[in-house]
Amino acid sequence: MNWTAIADYLPLYEKAAVLTVKLGVLGIFFAIIIGLICAVIQYYHIPVLKTIAGFYIELSRNTPLLIQLFFIYYGLPKVGISISPSVCGVSGLAFLGGSYMAEAFRSGLEAIEPIQTESAYSLGMSRMQTMRYVILPQAFSISVPAFMANVIFLLKETSVFSAVSLMDLMFTAKDLIGLYYKTTECLFLLVVFYLIILLPVSLLGSLLERRLKYAKPGA
Amino acid sequence: MAEDLLKIEHLVKKYEDNTILNDISFNVKQGEVIVIVGPSGCGKSTLLRCINALEPIQGGHIYLKDDEVMAGGANLAKLRQRIGMVFQSYELFPHLTVIENITLAPMKVQKRARDEVEKEAEALLKRVGLLEKKNYYPRELSGGQKQRVAIVRALCMHPEILLFDEVTAALDPEMVREVLDVIVDLAAEGKTMMIVTHEMQFAKAIADRVIFIDSGSIVEEGAPEAFFESPKTERAKKFLQTFTFEDVSKRRAAASDSISASE
Amino acid sequence: MQNLGLEVLFKGKNMIRLLGGLWVALKISLISVAISIPLGILLGAMMTWKNPIVKAILRIYLEFIRIMPQMVLLFVFYFETTKAFGWDLSGETASIIVFILWGAAEMSDLVRGAFESIPKHQYESAEALGFTRAQTLTYIIIPQTLRRLLPLSINLITRMIKTTSLVLMIGVVEVLKVAQQIIEANRMTSPNAAFGVYLTIFIMYFLACWPISMLARYLEKKWR
Numbered sequence: 005m006n007w008t009a010i011a012d013y014l015p016l017y018e019k020a021a022v023l024t025v026k027l028g029v030l031g032i033f034f035a036i037i038i039g040l041i042c043a044v045i046q047y048y049h050i051p052v053l054k055t056i057a058g059f060y061i062e063l064s065r066n067t068p069l070l071i072q073l074f075f076i077y078y079g080l081p082k083v084g085i086s087i088s089p090s091v092c093g094v095s096g097l098a099f100l101g102g103s104y105m106a107e108a109f110r111s112g113l114e115a116i117e118p119i120q121t122e123s124a125y126s127l128g129m130s131r132m133q134t135m136r137y138v139i140l141p142q143a144f145s146i147s148v149p150a151f152m153a154n155v156i157f158l159l160k161e162t163s164v165f166s167a168v169s170l171m172d173l174m175f176t177a178k179d180l181i182g183l184y185y186k187t188t189e190c191l192f193l194l195v196v197f198y199l200i201i202l203l204p205v206s207l208l209g210s211l212l213e214r215r216l217k218y219a220k221p222g223a
Numbered sequence: 224m225a226e227d228l229l230k231i232e233h234l235v236k237k238y239e240d241n242t243i244l245n246d247i248s249f250n251v252k253q254g255e256v257i258v259i260v261g262p263s264g265c266g267k268s269t270l271l272r273c274i275n276a277l278e279p280i281q282g283g284h285i286y287l288k289d290d291e292v293m294a295g296g297a298n299l300a301k302l303r304q305r306i307g308m309v310f311q312s313y314e315l316f317p318h319l320t321v322i323e324n325i326t327l328a329p330m331k332v333q334k335r336a337r338d339e340v341e342k343e344a345e346a347l348l349k350r351v352g353l354l355e356k357k358n359y360y361p362r363e364l365s366g367g368q369k370q371r372v373a374i375v376r377a378l379c380m381h382p383e384i385l386l387f388d389e390v391t392a393a394l395d396p397e398m399v400r401e402v403l404d405v406i407v408d409l410a411a412e413g414k415t416m417m418i419v420t421h422e423m424q425f426a427k428a429i430a431d432r433v434i435f436i437d438s439g440s441i442v443e444e445g446a447p448e449a450f451f452e453s454p455k456t457e458r459a460k461k462f463l464q465t466f467t468f469e470d471v472s473k474r475r476a477a478a479s480d481s482i483s484a485s486e
Numbered sequence: 487m488q489n490l491g492l493e494v495l496f497k498g499k500n501m502i503r504l505l506g507g508l509w510v511a512l513k514i515s516l517i518s519v520a521i522s523i524p525l526g527i528l529l530g531a532m533m534t535w536k537n538p539i540v541k542a543i544l545r546i547y548l549e550f551i552r553i554m555p556q557m558v559l560l561f562v563f564y565f566e567t568t569k570a571f572g573w574d575l576s577g578e579t580a581s582i583i584v585f586i587l588w589g590a591a592e593m594s595d596l597v598r599g600a601f602e603s604i605p606k607h608q609y610e611s612a613e614a615l616g617f618t619r620a621q622t623l624t625y626i627i628i629p630q631t632l633r634r635l636l637p638l639s640i641n642l643i644t645r646m647i648k649t650t651s652l653v654l655m656i657g658v659v660e661v662l663k664v665a666q667q668i669i670e671a672n673r674m675t676s677p678n679a680a681f682g683v684y685l686t687i688f689i690m691y692f693l694a695c696w697p698i699s700m701l702a703r704y705l706e707k708k709w710r
Binding site for chain 2: 119120122123124125126127128129130133137138141142145
């Protein structure tokens, strides 16, 4: 293992890692918003919107991110919508992630027994008050495992960003291998950097899951 | 002469093709304690849920004083403040402490000041013997304790009538008494209550009037002594028999007699 | 109405080539699934053994494979095996190996989860009725485990099919590569081909995966 080479490449990988994390976090953020909206729409069975949300979820869950990115990056410009690689990456991730987050939040909402909602109504609380003070706090704790799994999944998915010319970790690795043939060193750094990004998130997920275990419905 | 607090007129409740409540009518006077008994599936819990508009009704009317209770009605939330309900499964909010459970609705719904509500909550908790648990979470309490908190939570809203839906059915026997004692206390105070229960001794002691429901209709209605000692209808008699057991030794004796007779 | 570039699909053998590309992706999925599912079940069963060394080794392997993005695994297998062992794996072979390792890891975790979700008193009540350990497993535990496992396995299969789209990046000529070739070849005649072609592939993957996930959902509801 050529440690000098590794030392040389380190800053390039660092830069790429920062880009990966930045775009990943942005994508996840928008995915959460889309997910929340879809979950609430489906929970309250709002007509028309519910069908659209369902359609969107099925579409994005059954197609790979790579295809979505290709379509957005290479296809859409042909009908006039031109986007930069970064925006493409973030929107692809948000599009895919939104449906996964929607499922996580929805199962959290549905895990709360209707009678819990009824007891809030019996106290005279309105639908919105019930959602805000009773349902959402509980649903959030219940969704944490699925939510964290989604976060990890989406961070992993950022590895396809190189397909739309984003200079992320995969791109850097492939580039350097092509230039200097130091395959082992390049791949070693690639693995290490992904571990640096993903392991803490994974551990955080396990920690949160254990601590929030109390919020099982039906106290 | 106490006025009518709750009026139920020709209530009909159907679920798909099944009629669960068939033309139920009765009134509840201020300060009255009504106990509703009946076999499983007869519609007693559904009746309470209809009064609170947790279930839509297909016919008839429910009036709280002069206001009609309707599922989907505009002032339903306001009406529900005046009706307190305690559920068999307690239904405390697991993510809030005992005191938070009690003060949430009075503060957010009735817009009362935190100090005032907390003071009242603590006084009520003291009355039911749970003041030292006020910062505990529901999961740290026993069933009986949770149910007493649920009753305090309902009381803190100052309801005009309290509905109790088989509130001791899920409790271990030792805890049943502590909850029933609270309800007896409330009755002594003069609170208007409708109680669905299987606890017959309790019913006899506390009721001003017993309503016996079977298959969705009121079969018999009357003072507790009359109902429990000398039920008028066959179905009531049959129902009350399910709570008595014939002495097993008599049957054993009869069985051994027949064996020795055939030898 | 702007040209959507769909006409390129009807030219010559383009559609057939696209479908051929999709078939390559499906072939990789099918082979990987066929091997990784039994392998995963075996590994999952092994995880329930009490041997701490076996458990530790398996645990490390599984966690690593599951936490690494599949792209990284593909790269490592494709490039590193050439460098380190001198093997010359084709993109397809490397993909299949990676997918088998990944699929088996995921499957073993599903198996372990399904086993652990069976409540302890199922075992106890069986023993109280006089069943031996082997009988308990055969008649009571495994049927329940399979019921929980099947929808999740189908979900895994869908995920594997979607992930095969990545093999483009290590040079396998599958549907996306074919698409790129078609678009490039028709650059002059159908400048908007990119839109139509990628849209078509989008729909193709959807049609491949959606029925399967619907099946999984149906089974899950039926057996809950």
